[in-house]
Amino acid sequence: MRRVRAIVWIGCVGFLVAFGFVASNRWSYEYADSVAFAQGNSSANPMRDMMRQMMQGVVPPSGMTPERLPDPSSAGAQLLVQYCEQCHDLPSPLYRTANQWPGVLDRMLGRMDMMGRGMMGRGMMGMERIQAPSTSQARTLLEYLTHHAMIEATASELAAGSAQDRGVFSVTCAQCHALPSPSIHTQQEWRAVVARMEGNMQLMGKPGISAANRNAVVRFLQAASVKTN
Secondary structure: OHHHHHHHHHHHHHHHHHHHHHHHHHHHHHHHHHHHHOOOOOOOOHHHHHHHHHOOOOOOOOOOOOHOOOOOOHHHHHHHHHHHHHOOOOOOOOOOOOOHHHHHHHHHHHHHHHHOOOOOOOOOOHHOOOOOHHHHHHHHHHHHHHHHOOOEEHHHHHHHOHHHHHHHHHHHHHOOOEEOOOHHHHOOHHHHHHHHHHHHHOOOOOOOOOOHHHHHHHHHHHHHHHHHH
């Protein structure tokens, strides 16, 4: 009987501890969900696997899928899938600003051309030969990327919120991309967006952020969003 009571007592304590952990760490579940969302269903590809290992933190994070792209049935989205997924995971147009995409695409076109020529008539390192888009296709692709690109924060938007929160936001978000405009999401949406970005940071091998810094980023974006929407 004493043994049964001990087992019941341990079970109750375990339940209370687990319940308390879940209640006090709701964000960790949101974070885990955001990582799962970020990882998506990226298919296996030897070149992409190699790029993930060799250039983690430089190439786009895994997980973006064709159906998640803006206007996924458009010619630009289809070209993005056709050519960009040859070498690395699918980038979102929001990964860069409209001013940044021309330079990025020009650099990628040069690399595709080099890798397409290959060595001895084959692709580099035994991979399949990389195909480069035609001039008209590259133009369509650039139009798509710039049209759906990230909207960068303006000086007046960056002046919103507290100086301390703004500093944390600037340092944290600049690790991966330009500082986004707080106006692109509503106050209610920003917490989930930041959770998803944390998932991307993990996939790219970036350092994690503390709960205090995470809250500062969300607080700044929410405050600035109210003033700009």
